[in-house]
Amino acid sequence: MSDSQIQTRDSGSMLALLLLRAWLGVRAVVTGLEKFSDTRTLQVPLLDAAGKPDSSGAVVEVTQKFYSLHSYHAIPDSMKEKFSQEPLLPAFMTAPYYAVLGWALIALGLAVLVGLWTRASLFLMGLLYVSLTFGLILIKQDGGVSWLAIHVALIAVALSLTKHNRFALTRS
Amino acid sequence: MSSREPEVKTDGLGRRRFLKTATAAGLSIALAPLHSAYAQADSGDSINIALVGLGAQGRVLMDAMLKIPGVRFVAICDIWPYARTYGQRYLKKNGFEVRAYESHKEMLEKEKDLQAVVVACPDFWHAPITNDCLRAGHHVYCEKMMSNTIEGARSMVQTMRETGKLLQIGHQRRSNPRYLVARNRLLGEARLLGRITAANAQWNRAVSADLGWPNHTAMPKELLEKYGYSDMHQFRNWRWFKKCGGGPLSDLGAHQIDILNWFLDVSPSTVIASGGRDYYSGHEWLDNAMVIYEYKLPEGTARAFYQVQTTTSAGGGYYEQFMGTEGTLRMSENPKYTQINREAAAPPWDQWISRHLLAAQKAPAKSDDDSSSGNDKVDARETAELAAYYLPVILSKLIHQPHLENFFNAVRGRGTLNCPADEAFKSEMAVFKAIEAVETRSLVTCKSSDFIA
Numbered sequence: 001m002s003d004s005q006i007q008t009r010d011s012g013s014m015l016a017l018l019l020l021r022a023w024l025g026v027r028a029v030v031t032g033l034e035k036f037s038d039t040r041t042l043q044v045p046l047l048d049a050a051g052k053p054d055s056s057g058a059v060v061e062v063t064q065k066f067y068s069l070h071s072y073h074a075i076p077d078s079m080k081e082k083f084s085q086e087p088l089l090p091a092f093m094t095a096p097y098y099a100v101l102g103w104a105l106i107a108l109g110l111a112v113l114v115g116l117w118t119r120a121s122l123f124l125m126g127l128l129y130v131s132l133t134f135g136l137i138l139i140k141q142d143g144g145v146s147w148l149a150i151h152v153a154l155i156a157v158a159l160s161l162t163k164h165n166r167f168a169l170t171r172s
Numbered sequence: 173m174s175s176r177e178p179e180v181k182t183d184g185l186g187r188r189r190f191l192k193t194a195t196a197a198g199l200s201i202a203l204a205p206l207h208s209a210y211a212q213a214d215s216g217d218s219i220n221i222a223l224v225g226l227g228a229q230g231r232v233l234m235d236a237m238l239k240i241p242g243v244r245f246v247a248i249c250d251i252w253p254y255a256r257t258y259g260q261r262y263l264k265k266n267g268f269e270v271r272a273y274e275s276h277k278e279m280l281e282k283e284k285d286l287q288a289v290v291v292a293c294p295d296f297w298h299a300p301i302t303n304d305c306l307r308a309g310h311h312v313y314c315e316k317m318m319s320n321t322i323e324g325a326r327s328m329v330q331t332m333r334e335t336g337k338l339l340q341i342g343h344q345r346r347s348n349p350r351y352l353v354a355r356n357r358l359l360g361e362a363r364l365l366g367r368i369t370a371a372n373a374q375w376n377r378a379v380s381a382d383l384g385w386p387n388h389t390a391m392p393k394e395l396l397e398k399y400g401y402s403d404m405h406q407f408r409n410w411r412w413f414k415k416c417g418g419g420p421l422s423d424l425g426a427h428q429i430d431i432l433n434w435f436l437d438v439s440p441s442t443v444i445a446s447g448g449r450d451y452y453s454g455h456e457w458l459d460n461a462m463v464i465y466e467y468k469l470p471e472g473t474a475r476a477f478y479q480v481q482t483t484t485s486a487g488g489g490y491y492e493q494f495m496g497t498e499g500t501l502r503m504s505e506n507p508k509y510t511q512i513n514r515e516a517a518a519p520p521w522d523q524w525i526s527r528h529l530l531a532a533q534k535a536p537a538k539s540d541d542d543s544s545s546g547n548d549k550v551d552a553r554e555t556a557e558l559a560a561y562y563l564p565v566i567l568s569k570l571i572h573q574p575h576l577e578n579f580f581n582a583v584r585g586r587g588t589l590n591c592p593a594d595e596a597f598k599s600e601m602a603v604f605k606a607i608e609a610v611e612t613r614s615l616v617t618c619k620s621s622d623f624i625a
Contacts, residue, residue, distance in 0.1 A: 046353060046528055046565060049361065056352035060528040060564040 013164040020158040021112050027151070028109030028125060035102035038071035039063050074098035082139045089135060097131070104128060115168020119159065126155040219580055220285050222247035224276055224301055225293030226255040229315055233292050233342075234259070236572040238266050240580060247283050249273040250293070251399045252407070254389035276301045280308045288583055290576075291315060292342075294410040295417045296400065299324035302339065303331040311338040313579045316430075317422045318596060320414075322604050329593045329625035340579040340589045341596035343430045345505065347575035350565045353529065354503050355435050358563075362524050364512070365496025368469065371432055371476035373492040375424040378485040382454065383408040405454075412455035419457025420480045421447070421606055424490075429606070430599035431492040431503065432465065432476045439598050439623040440465035440476075443616045445609035451483045459483055463606045478606070500558075505571050513558040521561070533560040598623040 046058040075083075075098065083089050108128065111121035129148045136144040165171075219242055223230055226248060237243045245268040248259040256272040263270050273279035280286075289305040291298060291314040299319040305312045306328075318325035318341055332339040345351045358364045382405065390404050400415070401407040410416035411423050418426075433439055447461025463478040481487070491504035498518035502511045512530055514521055524530055567574070581587045601623050609616040 043566065043568075044528075046349075046357075048357075054349075054353065054357070056349040056356070058349035058353045058565045059568070061566050062528060062564065063531075 010164055013161050014166050017158055017161040017164050018167060020154055020161070021115065021118070024122070024125065024151070024154060024158060025109045025111075025113030028105045028112065030109075032102045032105030032107075032109060033067065035074060035105070036067050036069065036072050037065055038068070038073075039065050072102060074101040079139070083135055086135075086138045088138060101128075115165060115170065117170050117172055118165050118168050119162045119172055122155050122159050122162070126152050126159075129155070217242040217584060218244050219287050219583055220244050220246045221288045221290060222249060222279060222283060222286055223259070224249040224279075224289060224291045224305075225297075225315075226250045226252075226259040227292065227294075230255075230259075230290075230292035231262075232570075233290055233313075233315075233572055233576065234262070236570040236576050237290070239570065239573055240577055242584075243576075243580060244268070245270050246286065247271045247273060247279055249276050249279045251275075251395065252389070252391060254386070276304060280304060280310075286310050288313065288580070295320040295422070296324075296410075296415060299327050302328050306331045306335045306337045306339060309335070309337065311579075311583050313340045313342065313576065314593075315342040316426050316596065316600065317418050317603065318593065318600050320416065320418050320422070322601065325593075325597055325600050326625045329597050332593045338579070338582055338589060339593040340575070340582070341591050341593055341600075342572070342575065343427060343591045343596055343599065344572045344575035345427060345431055346434065346590040347578045348505065348567055348571065349574065350507070350510070350563060350567055351431070351503060353565045354501060354563060357529050358501060358512070358524070359435060359494070362521075362529060364499050364521065364524065364530075365494060365501060366498030366515075366518065367471045368436065368474050368494050368496040369472070370474060370495040371436070371493060372478070372495075373428040373432060373476070374479045374481075374487055375420075375428060375490040376479070376481040376485050376487045377424075379451070379483050382412075409455075412452070412457050414456045417457070418603065418607065420459065420482050421461050421463070421610070422603055424480050425461075425463075425478060425606070426600060426603050428490070428492050429463075429465075429478060429602050430596070432467075432478070433599050433602055435492070435494055435503075436467050436469060436474065436476075438467055438469060439620065440602055440605070440618055441468045442466040442618065443602075443605045443609045444614075445606050446613070447610040458610060461606070461610055463609065465602070465606075503563075507563070507566075510563050512561040512563065514561065515558060516556060525561075528564055530561045531564045533562055594625055597625040 040063075042062050042064055043059050044062055046054040046056075046060045048054050074080075080098075083094060084091070104124075105128070108121050108125045111117060112125060129151045133145055133148045133152075136142075136148065221237070221243055223234060223237075223245065226234070227250075230250075234245075237245075245263050248256060248263070248270050249272070250256050250259065251274055253274075256274070260270055260272050271279075271283070273282075286308075288311040289301075291301050291305070291312060293301060295317050296319070298314050298317070299321075302312050302314045302318075314328070318328050328339060359368075385404055385408055391407070393403065396403060396407055401410070406413055406416065412419065417423065421429075443463060443465050445461060445463040447458040447463075449455060449458050451459050459482045461480055465476045465478070467474045467476060479487075489504060489506065489509040491502050491509045493500060493502040498515050499521075500511075500513045502509065504510050511533075521530065525532065575590065578587065578590045582589045602618075605616050605618055605622070
């Protein structure tokens with residue numbers, strides 16, 4: 001294989017890893033952020049075609065999404081209820097897990113995006129998804145398990161390409 | 173209330189007397205000042221009112237009026253001492269010392285600072301009391317039905333015109349912002365349903381026992397007879413007796429048949445119906461009825477099915493539903509029964525959603541063990557389930573409050589009535605036509621002139 005062929009292959013691998021870092025980073029950061037989101041219902045006057053309040057004086061309820069620390073919810077309540085009934089997921093384990101899940105997704109996602117200890121960050125992200133998989137298997141959410149398996153596979157591919165890591169804050 | 177008047181029924185009106193009455197009415201209409209939906213209260217924002225009738229509906233209206241600033245209760249009237257005592261005590265708790273009367277005539281004679289009267293007594297007293305109040309110079313809010321006779325209802329419109337006073341009829345949905353937006357914006361501005369081809373409405377109620385009364389509160393027979401009742405049972409359950417009320421088609425149907433006419437903006441051209449006294453042996457009026465109206469709309473014929481059942485609550489609550497080529501609107505005073513559906517081939521509704529005229533329903537979450545393919549159809553000819561939307565307009569008041577506010581604002585000269593008596597007459601005539609169709613077991617044809625008082 002000539003040097004130019006090797007260079008071409010390496011640059012392809014570099015770009016592949018960049019794409020994987022971008023996707024996995026965005027996926028984790030946005031998923032984490034969403035755990036701080038909620039909706040509130042506002043009551044506002046209904047407007048007519050001219051932008052003036054409707055002649056009936058009608059008021060409409062408009063749902064608005066917002067983000068706040070107070071809105072933090074690691075997982076949906078329905079899922080939390082199911083986990084609470086699982087003997088293999090005692091409260092002393094799940095409580096701290098729920099507390100850090102959102103923050104961990106954001107931190108690991110950002111780390112992967114900017115290339116901060118890329119290998120370690122990818123590995124920890126993979127472990128996080130494995131831990132989520134453990135819970136989903138228990139409550140028989142096979143669809144979610146499959147989604148997480150795709151994430152883990154992408155992380156594994158990214159890890160195998162880390163020697164081509166560029167545009168990163170740290171080299172490792 | 174004064175005695176005997178409702179017994180002077182015009183059901184058997186002779187031709188000569190009819191012509192005489194009609195001529196007199198025509199003259200008086202011509203000579204009377206034009207009815208104006210505007211009127212000025214005598215002074216400021218405060219309006220002195222009397223409430224006639226402190227039964228279930230009177231109490232509902234009383235609660236709604238207590239929430240309206242500027243409404244000052246000065247008198248109440250009811251033939252039942254028990255109801256008068258209740259009304260006086262209740263209003264005293266809410267800051268009003270009111271005088272109580274058995275007879276509305278005595279009340280009108282003695283109360284000199286009244287500006288408006290709210291009438292919520294049994295239907296057969298509506299016309300005589302309303303007419304007396306209008307002639308005494310007061311504006312009137314009268315519960316529907318206007319009367320248990322066509323002539324009674326017509327006389328109210330004529331008195332309104334003769335006196336130039338305001339007469340609002342209690343079809344309260346006409347002031348409900350949810351209904352106003354649905355009619356004026358969704359059906360009018362957005363033409364959301366395309367061509368309306370059908371409608372249906374219903375109010376089904378479970379079997380219930382007749383109303384009773386505490387023994388010590390029973391009125392003497394002479395007093396009951398003075399006011400047109402045979403006994404306490406008839407007094408308490410007047411809605412079921414033909415000389416007093418109009419039965420379920422009138423009590424429940426009037427509200428919804430009014431919505432059919434108002435939303436379609438036309439009166440029916442024909443009516444067929446079936447109904448009967450199938451269950452309750454002690455009642456005179458039918459307990460269940462099914463009615464089909466035909467409407468000639470500018471774009472074609474539409475048919476509307478109305479049913480009222482008082483022997484079952486089945487059928488999904490009470491609502492008025494309009495079905496068109498592009499969508500369906502189901503309205504109800506209860507928001508939980510309100511829904512809008514879009515036909516799959518209809519143009520997108522995005523612009524109406526962005527303007528908050530409607531909002532998409534959240535799709536129900538699918539469970540993980542849902543093994544279906546997502547296609548719930550069992551027959552290839554079945555139309556797929558339609559996208560569902562809801563009306564985001566809210567009413568954070570008691571349901572009668574906006575209609576009463578509209579009345580009091582009109583009394584203050586700030587707006588027009590949403591349901592003046594001549595407009596209400598059209599809908600009430602449609603109810604009388606349905607009752608006629610039930611009783612004659614035949615197709616009843618309606619002329620446009622039937623709906624003009």
